[in-house]
Amino acid sequence: MDTRAALRALCASAALFIGLAQAAGSPPDFAAAEAGRAIAKVEEATQHAYDEALAALDAATKQAPGDIGLAVSRCRFLQFYGDPEGVRWISGAEDALASCTQQLRERWPNAPQVALFEMETLFGEEAATRGEALLKVADQWPAPPRRELLSQTSMGHEFNDNPERAGELALMAVRMGDVSRTGAAAQYLVNQKKLDEAADLLAKAAPSENPMDVAGRVKAALALPDPKAGLAELRRKPELMEYVDHEVAARAYLRAGDFASAQRVLKNVCIKCEATRSLKFEAAMGARDYAGAAKLVDLTDRPNFAGHLSRFATLAMAAPLTLVSPTMLPGLAICLAWLLLLLLAPGVVLVPAHYRGLARRLKGKVSEPMFPAIGLKRAWYGAAVALIVPMVVLMLVRPEAMADLFSGNAAASAQMFRAFLIAEITALVFVVPALVGMTRRQFLGDRTALRTWWIVLLMWGALIALGWVLAVVQTWMGVNLETAQTRMVAAMVEGGEELGGPMLTLLILALIGPVFEEVVFRGLMLGGLSRHISFGWANALQALGFAAMHDDPPRFLYYFAMGLFGGWLVKRTGSLAPTIALHVLNNAVAVGVLLGVG
Template identity: 30%
Template sequence: MAAVLGLLPIASSFASPTATPANPRLSQEALTAQVDAASLAKYREIVATFDTAIRVHPGDATLALARCQFMQNYSWSEDLHWTEQAQADLGACQHALKDKFGDLPEVALYVLQSTYGKAAIEQGSALEPKAAHWARPDRARLHAALANAYEATQDKRNAGKHAVQAAELSPDTPVLLLAVRHLAATGEKARARQLLMDAPVPKLPWLANARINTAHDVLPGTTARDLLLRMQKAGLKIDPYTSARALLQAGDAAGALRALPEIKPDAPESAQSRALRLTVALAAGDGNAAASAIRSSLEHETNNRWPLAQSYAVLLTIDPRAAMHPAFAVLMLTLLLAGLSIALLPGLLMFPVHYVGTVRARKARPTLAVFEGIGLRHAWYGLAVFCLATWAIPVFMIGQIVPARPGATPDLQELPSRLAIAHVVTLGIVSLLLSGTVRKFGWRQWPGYGEWKVRWFLWPGLLLTIAALSAWVVARHATPGAADSPLWNEILVHGAKQLGGPWFALLMVAVAVPIVEEFVFRGCLLGGLTRHMSFAAANLWQAVIFASVHFDARHFLFFVVFGATTGWLARKTHGLAVPIVIHAINNAIFVTMVLSR
């Protein structure tokens, strides 16, 4: 309206026969001043109309509220030069409105939504007792305003609490996604899903995309895909990358691949989109699509070699012919160098050990090896085989499908089972490659020999008791589905359960893993180290390495203590049977805790 009024003098100026470029009336400042003057005059005219109507109907709260809302439209403008006057008018209008109609819900909520920060929290909290008698939509608006106020002050807990209340009162509340994230973070994922599914379909596609992406990020299973299908059925156009993420999370890799748009020559694509395209192609087993995505990433991302090398490893197992493209030579070299480094690193660790052994021999201070027939080369070989297999097999079977950063949420619903399969293969290959060393080890040293004493088992028993109590506390007080990302060994337990049930999980994690790990770390590593250094140093060294290969910073100290304890038992009993049993009991406690959560 104001713009139309402002254009009338301009039009007449151009129509004037005396109008020339040199005419001062045609300068930008003069024209802008005419627009401002015309719009201000019309603004005042409309305000006067409101004032006249209010004098006739002094008790009409809706009319008084509309007057303030009209002023607010101009008090926030960045284009007009008279916004300060509109702001002054708005302040006076809101003050009068609050004094006269402050008890009415629509007025109280309007004033609250114009307040921010701690002042909004105080004002909104004071309204809560009165709101008990308000209509549901008004109560929802109150809780939504409080949720936004708490969110602005970084109080996530209260923000989420009020957002949930708003969503339960009005499913299409603007703070719906805040409520969903809060419920998911506190373990109430079923309730969060229900809120999303109960909410009316939004009219705007970007709102639908936001809901699907939120479901993907915080809710497991098929919620994101179910929302996607619902939005598509309503006729909304969903972003193809959002569609692909939702379908991939639900396990429909083929559908996710179909959802992605074709790559057009020279078409811009973000690094995140390229990574998604690659993950989808690998999950769908489409070698050509995966190869194309890897080539595209190589062209655009020069500092992303290692994750791409992991993906390339999976491509080698999917489509070896596609993987032989010359552009992938650098990735193949990266894998070869990584594997070589992992295989040689244990050997480098043995050099200082050999030096210590040489010095001790010259000083006539020989050491007593824990196990006969096991030397430093067996220590290197056992550790090299274990580290190389536990790295290479998951990389070639899973690759970049597994998130590379801690805390990331896997996209594939079947990731746990795939990780469990990779672990079974790893255990089998490690056992096969170490079969010769097992024969060298000798069967007599598996059960152990000599006289055992009860007091040797007091500390191990106490350590297992502490582990059991800790697991019980965690299982009892942990919130199911909490925001903390699960450890990989937790995902492994769930994957083993998916493959063969709880008993298979116990068999793999509490039987097979202890046997392999005890032979590698206490049999080969500790046995080899003790030929060249004191038992105390050798035991500490193998315990630290044992803890390091578990990649669990939260429980690193426990792994060190546990590894040192089982190493000490191996020496005392002259065998691996007792360490294996202790290890098996500890892992059984862990499996039971994970499956009971």
């Protein structure tokens, strides 16, 4: 370093030291005083600029007194500074705004521009109500203000939690050229299952400058068949991506197979939120980050047990070695304990029945078995199959379905229906060995069984009457008739229709299911119990188990009656055919009604 440079550095250091010393020696209120003067200066400049702008607007309106647009612009300017709760509030602007608005009403009471300006001050229900009233008289409005009215009314309904009407009006606005409501319009079409129209609308729409609309477009695109549609919408306006919800953006990346980007987006998002945790798990699984996925499993989290169980099963199937990880070991122990409990559960009924049978035989009372080949061991086996096999198969085929079972929030899908179909068929195959020794007559019946067709119809009519009475009484009492069981059946019907149509839906829900349940309850359970206790008790116990298995409290008596009727038919005919016919008829009508409603 030369001499001049050294001297310059020394002088600069000295000046800095002197400046700091002077600042330290200033009065304590020096900084506050300077800040106050600066604020006052800015406020003075703001007031001066406001006065100049208002004077210019006043001069313009005097020169063109009939210009509605200019008059509205003056009021809108005052509105910007007239909000007492706003950051840019200026004294006097609020009173000036009230006067300006009153002048608009008096001079142009029916002008679209005035009506739209007044709507800008409304929100939610008020905006929706005012907009709907204007729509009734806006048929003769020019296209631009009518389009704006549709858009504003749509937003009012959206904030008033009326998405269907909001989407309907948004679609009308978009078809008139409004780009800002494309997301809401596309979501409306998606909800109406008009996916092709929604895809076409998004593809032809110009890019939006509205952050809310960009987010809405991405969300709507996620429901389209094209897995990359959401990502395409996300990338149309890169500068607005920060306004898109992190979870929505992550779903777009996940659907497109970009798991690394999904992990990046979710990195600092709430880990304790169940929805976010599921997305992080999906991203980790897609990226084959099994160690990271294992950290998102916690079966001790009781409020979110269903979601953790689904993640546990998914990870266990994909990477069995993770079962020894600290977070997975408790899950493994819980699952094994749960399976053991299900295996032993039939003993609660069957073990007492065995000892009751011993006591009856000591007194010389010998029960007449329904089916000589069926005993308590086979009854236990059949009940264990019914409790365990479907659950294990679902865990292997589609772990997500386990969350539906535990949460009761079944989502209709062809994949879920396929999983349940496999589970039912597998369970039916597993139960077949317990039926060895039963005769053809005990399955298909004979002429005696055929002659009971009128009894089957009579019992079916009684069940319908009972179901109607229960529904009327419980509705009158305010009982919620929707349960996890009814939601699951509705989802299964919709998923089956999506996968293979009505016939496949009827096959699984109205044939395979009833055959399996009748074999287990009226065949194995009733057959095993009737060897040891009286028919009355055996029939009541199997019917009780049948009703409990359906987990549908409002219709418990209905299922119990069906179980009793089925047991009585077996007793009368010595065959499973009539009770299977009753069950199939019942389920076929129920599924038919749901298919018709859908």
